[in-house]
Amino acid sequence: MTARRLPNSGHIDRTQALSFTWDGEPLKGYAGDTLASALLANNQQVLGRSFKYHRPRGLMSAGVEESGALVTVGQGARRDANVRATTQELYHGLVAQGQNAWPSVRLDVGAVNGLFGRFFSAGFYYKTFMGLPPFEWGRGTGMWMRYEKIIRKAAGMGKASRAPDPDPYEHAHAYCELLVVGSGPAGRAAALSAAQAGLDVVLVEQDAVLGGDSLSQPQARADLAQEIKTLSTAGVRLMPRTTAFGLYDGGVAGLLERVTDHVATPAPWMPRQRFWTLRAQYTVVAAGALERHVAFGNNDRPGVMTANSARIYLNRFGIRGGEDILIATNNDSAYSCAQNLAQAGAHIKLIDARDTVPRQLRAQAEQSGIALHTGMAPLNALGTKGVTAVELAQGNPGNWRQAGVVECDLALISGGWSPIVNLLSHRGIQPVWDAQQACFLPAPTTEPLALAGSAAGIWDQAACVRSGQAATQCALAHLAGQPVPKADQPSGGWEGAITPLYEVSVPRRNPKAFVDPQHDVTTEDIRLAHREGYVSVEHLKRYTTLGMATDQGKMGNIIGLALMAQALGKEIPEVGTTTFRPPYTPISIGALKGRNIGGHFRPLRRTPLHDWNLKQGGTMTMAGLWHRPWYFAGTGETIGDAYVREAETVRRTVGLCDVTSLGKIAIQGPDATELLNRVYSNPFAKLPVGKARYGIMLRDDGFVMDDGTSWRLGETEYFMTTTTAHAGKVMAFLEELLQTRWSNLRVHVTSVSEQWAGVAVAGPLSRQVLESCTEDPGCVADSTLPFMGVLETTLKGGIPCRIARISFSGERAFEVYVPSDFGPTVMQALWDSARPLRGCLYGLEALGALRIEKGHVTGAELDGRVTVEDAGLGRMASDKKSYIGSALRKRPDMTRKNRPRLVGIFPRDRREIFNAGSLLCAADHVEGYGEGWITAVTHSPALGHWIGLGFINGGYGEWQNREVIAADPLRKGNTGVEIVSPHMFDADGERVYG
C-alpha cells in the first residue's frame, strides 16, 4: 500500500501538525486526523492482529464498524485497550501501540496459530480440552483448568491496566422535545425543520465533527459550515462527540459524550466523558448506514477495506489510500468513490458483480479513465502484510470461475449497505428484510420515533433531506397528539439495482474467507455450524462467535446470515437475525458510574451527633448506610478493652449512647390506635396516654418483620421507633397499608427520623443525669416517669424533648429525643452531668454486649425466618385480636415443637472464647446442619466470661445440661458450650426498676 497525503484537500488543519507515536515510532499527523487516518498517511499497514489466528490486520473501514485496527492508546493507568483507530481523534503526544501480539503486531509470534488454523474451526474447543488427549481420558475439571489457563492468556484482545482509573466522569440529565441522532443530510434537515417549527431539539453526532456523510463529499466544506451555523442559530442544541448508545423505555436515550479523549492534556477538573440521560418526547434516528464487506479469499489482508472508507480518507482527510486501486462492487455507491480517487490521480480498476451497469455510471467511469469490468468479483487477495494483487472471478453470484489476477496496492469492496437500525432493535422493533435494497429495515412501530436518511434505506441525498423533513412532520404530529403520517420517502435511490453478493468462491479452492474478521469467523465456519445443526441464527452466532466481537456484527452479520440462508436453502428473512443490544458502540464503565464512586458509592448517613461523637474519640462502624459510634477507646485501649469498660460502666453508673439512627415515625389521627393494634402482634388498644410499649411487627406471612416501641403522646398521637435497618421498610409498609388496604382509617404517618436526635441514657445513675438537664428535675422521678412512662418536657435552655423510660440494656434507662439541631448541645449537657458520675459514652459494641446479656434480639436474630415464638417472645403475641401476620403465623411448620428457639450460650470452660456463626451440634454428632447456630457473642463484663445468643432446635428446655459443641471449622474449630436461658443477666429484670 502506498498511501499519500494529498495537498490542499480534506477537513484537516494543515497548519497544526501533531506528533504521536505508534509502537514506539514517532510519526506526524494533523489536527482533524483520526489515529487511523494519520497511520494511513504514514503508510502503516499492519495495525492489529486477529483474535484466534493472529492474522495481520489493517484498516478495514473509517468508522465505528472497524474490526481490524484495534489498538491500545495511552499508558499506565490511562491505558485504553481495544480502541478503534478509526474513531480515536489524533492529539499531540498520543501514544498508541498494537495489541494481542508479541513482540509487535508486525512480527507476531502468535501468528503460528494460523498454521494450525485447519484444526481451530468454529467451536473446536467444545470437542476437546476435557481430559488427557487424544481420547479425553480422566475425570473432573483438572485437565480443562490447565488448558483454560493457556486459552485465557491467548484470548482477550488488549490488556487493561490494573491500576485504578484516575479520570473523573460525570452523569448529566437533559430533556428535549426532539432528539435527532446523526448529523448527516437527513439528520440536519430534520433538526433544522423542527427547530424552525419551534421544537426544542437536541442533535447528537458520534463524530468529532458534524456533517456525517457530507464530510466525505468533495468540496462541501464551506456550505457545511454555513449549514451548521444555521442549525445553531435556529436553537438546535448540537452535541458532537456524543453517541446515542441506547434507546430505553419512556423516550429515554443514553448518550455518551467524549469530553477530553481528544485532548493532549485535559484540565484536571474536566470530566473525561459525560453520560447523559436524555428524555426525549420524540426521536429521529438518522444514524446512517454501514457499507458491507464481501467474503472472498484472504479478504482480511491489510489493504482491503470498504470502498466508502477510501472515499472518507480521501475527501475528509486528504489521503489517497493507494496508487493502483481495485474497486469491487455490486451496487452504484462505489462509483463516486472510484471517480473521486481517479480524479485524485489513482489508477482505478473497477469491477462490478452485476452484468449490467446503469449507462450514466458507465459513462462517468469512462470519462474519469476508470477501467470498468462487469460480471466480475474479487476471489482471493494476495500478499501477506499488505495486499499486492487480487485474483478475480467471473460469472455471477453462485457461479463463479477464476478469471485472472490484477495487481493493486489497495482493494476496495462494496457489498451493499446496512442501515443502522440498532437503536430501534433496542426498542424491540424487529428488522424486516428489504430484498430490493438487500438490507434489513425496521418494521413499522408505534414508538415515538422515526427513521430518516440512509438509516431508512434511502440512498439519494436529496431524498435523504426530504426524509429528514418528513420525520419532523411525524414528530410534530405526535407532539400535537394527532395521527402520525406514514413515511412518504421509499427506500432505494440507486439507478441500478443491487445484486446481492455475500461470498465469492470457486470449487476446489478454499482460502480462508472471513465473515467476521475480528473473531476469525470464516465462511467454512458458517458451513460447519450448519452441518452440525447450529442453524438458528442465535446458535450460529454463539457457536461460531459471529457478531460477538467488539463491532457486534456491524461488519459481518449479514454475510453470515446470508451464508446460513444459502446452506439451508432458505431466504434471509426466514433465517432471521439476532437482536442488537445496547450500547451501539462500546462505552466505558467509568462513564456509566459517573461520580458515585469511592466514598460516594452510596449515601453516608451521619447522625446530628456524628461530629460530637468523633470529637469524643469515637470510632465509627457501619450500620446499613449509617455510621454509628462503635466504641470510645481511652488511651491505650483496644476495642475489646473499650467495650467491656463501657458495658461495665453502664451497669455500674451511667452511659450515653447515640441512638439517632433508629427509625422514628409520627402517627397521628383518630384511628392511630387502631392502626397500631393492627400492625403490632401484641395488644395496643389500651395503651394509656403517657405510656410506651415494646411491639413486634410481623410480615403478612407471619414471620417477624421488625421490633420497636410506640409512645402514646396523646389520644390521637403516637411516636413510633423502629430498628435502624428496617426504618424505611416499616414506613413504606405503613403508608401502603393506609393508602391501599385500609383507606378508611383516619391516620397520617410521617417519617420524623431526620427530625429527632436520640440518646440512650442507661445505668443506675441515669435519672441523676436527666435530673440535672431537665428544667423540672422532678419530672423524671419514678413516680412521674415509671418504667415505660413517656414524657414531653423541656430541657434546660428551653429545649423541647421527649423522654421515655425504656431500656435495652436491662438497666434503669431513658431514651431522650430532641429536635436534631439541638442534638450536640443536649448531648454535651448530658455528658457534662454524666462525667462527674463516672459515667461513659458507649457505642454499638457495648450496646451489643448489654443486650446479649439480657437476651434481647436484634437483626442478627430476626433474620426474616424467625417466628415470634422462635425469638422467645411468643407470650407477647396476642391470640385475642387479628393483626398483620396473625392469619399465617400458625401454619403447621411454624408451630412445630422442635423449631430452633432463642437460647443463651456459655462456654463450658469459662475461659474459652467462641465465635458467632458457629453451628451448635450435639457433642456426639458434630456434622451436618447441627442443631442450631450462634448469632452473637460478647465478653460479658457482668458475668466475667464469653457468652452468646443463638438458636437451637427445641430451645433451652431440650438442651439444658446436655453437652453441646460450638463448631466453627472455618475459624476456631470446636468449643464445648452449654445452653442456658437467653436471659443471662438479671433474669428477673429487677434492675430496670432499680
Next chain:
Amino acid sequence: MKAYSAWNVFLNGLSGQKGWTRAWRDPEPRAEYDVVIVGAGLHGLASAYYLAKNHGITNIAVLEKGWLGGGNGGRNTTIVRSNYMMPGNREFYEHSLKLWEELSHDLNYNVMFSQRAHVTLLHSPAARDGAARRYNTMRLTGSDGELWDLPTLKRHIPHLNYDADARFPIIGATVQPRAGTARHDAVAWGYARAADQRGVDIIQNCEVTGVDRCDGQVSGLQTNRGVIRAKKVGFAVAGNTSRLWRMAELGKLPIESHKLQAFVSEPLKPLLDQVVVFGVGGAHFYISQSDKGGMVFGGDLDWYKSYAQRGNLPLVQDVAECATSILPCLGRVRLLRHWSGVMDMSMDGSPFLCKTPLNNLYLNAGWNYGGFKASPASGWYFADLIANDRPDPVIANHTLERFAQGVNIDERGAGPDPKLHG
C-alpha cells in the same frame, strides 16, 4: 455420531472438518410420547437427558417454542456455586456442583466448567459472622468453604479496592474454591446432543398453544405443529411458567416474572481469575471473566415486573457503580453489550420441582435468578420425580404446598415479595 476428542479434532482438521455430523437431529414430532417436557432450556434438556440416562425412558420429546437454550440458559452470567445453607437447598446445590464437576466427561461436550473459586467480599464483622454460619454449614455438610482474611484476599486478588476510605471497606471474603463459571451455551448444547444421542426428540420452533385436560390429567398438548399426546408432561419454561399454567387452567402460581440484566465488556487479557461477589449497602454485584476475555457481570433485578427482555438505565448505572467500587481499574474498560432475561421470581426465592394438581403433570419452575447452577441437579431430580411419580427427599420442600405448610427455605429471609429474592 462422532465422539468429541482431541483425536477427532485432529482428524477433522486434516479432512477439512467434513467428518462432523449434526449435534442433534431436527425430528418431526410424533403423535405420542411417554414424556413430553415443555421447554428446551437447560432444565428441560437436562431433565430429558437424565430421564433417558438414569431411568431408561427414551420415548421423550422436548418442545421448544424458539431455539434450544434460548431462554435464561443463554443469557446468564454463568456462575456455578453451592454456597447454600438451608436444609434441602444445601444437598440440592451440592449434588448439582458434583454433577457439574463431571459434566464435560459425562456429556462428551466441553462445558468449560472452570472451578476458579467464588469469592464473596465481606465488609463488616457482623457480615462475616453471618457468612460464617453459611460456610460452617457447608463445611459440616461435606462441601468446601473458606474464610479469607484481608492479606490472603489481597494476595489472590491484588487489584480490588482495598482503600480504607472506600464507602464499604473490604475486611475479607468467604470463598468456595470449587465454585466457578461454565460456558452457558455449551451446557445447553451438550445436554441436547447427549439427550438426542439417547433418542430424545428435541423439537424446536414448536410452541405449545394449549393444554388438553381429561380426567384430572393432561391428555395432550396443542402446538403450532399439531397435537402431541403424552403419558406424562413436565413444564420447564422459566419466565413463561404462569402463561403455561393458565393454559392448563390451573389458576395462579406463587411466581412473578421479573427481568434481570446482564453485562459483558470488550475482551481483555486475563484481568480477574475468580468470581467476585459484592453485596453491601443495598448493592448486589457479581463479576467474572469469560474465557474469551469479556468481563461478565450483573446486579439486581430492575425491581418491577416484566416480560420484556430489555432493561433500563438506572440499573445499568447502579451496576457500573458497583463494578468500579470494587475494581477501580474497570473505569476504562468498555461495556460491549447489555441485555436482560425474564426470571420466574418465586414468593420465597426458592424453586418448585413438584407434582401438580394434575396427576401426570410435573412442574419445574421458580428458579429466581439462580437457575443456571441448578440445571444439572434440577434435571436429575425432575427426571426422578417424573419417572417415579414421587419426590426425592432432597426436593421434598420444593413443592407448591410449602406455603400452606409454612416451610421456609428462603436463603435471604426476604419475605413473600418476589422482587426481593435472587
Next chain:
Amino acid sequence: MLRIPCPFCGTRDHSEFSYGGDASVDYPALDAPAEAWLEAVFQRENIDGVQEETWQHLHGCRMWIIVERDTRTHEIHSVRPAHPGMAQTQSPERGPADRS
C-alpha cells in the same frame, strides 16, 4: 427508564418510585381464614400484558399509586392514586392524562 406520570407530582423517572406489586390482589380482612391469606400473599396472576400494579413515589410525594402498565412493553396506560379518597380529589386536568 419508565416515565411515570405521578398524579401528584407530574411525570418522573421510575427510579424515584418503588414497585409494589399486583394491584388486583384483594387483601382479606385480618380475621379472614388462613386460606384467604395464603391466596392473597402467595398466589399471583402474573399477567403478561396490561396489568394494574401499585407503585410508591418513594423519593417524591410518597403516595401509593395504581399504574396500568403493559408488562411486555412497559408502556403505561394510566395512573391514579391508590387511595380512593385521594383519587376523588383529582381533577380531570391533573389526572393521568398528563403524559408529558
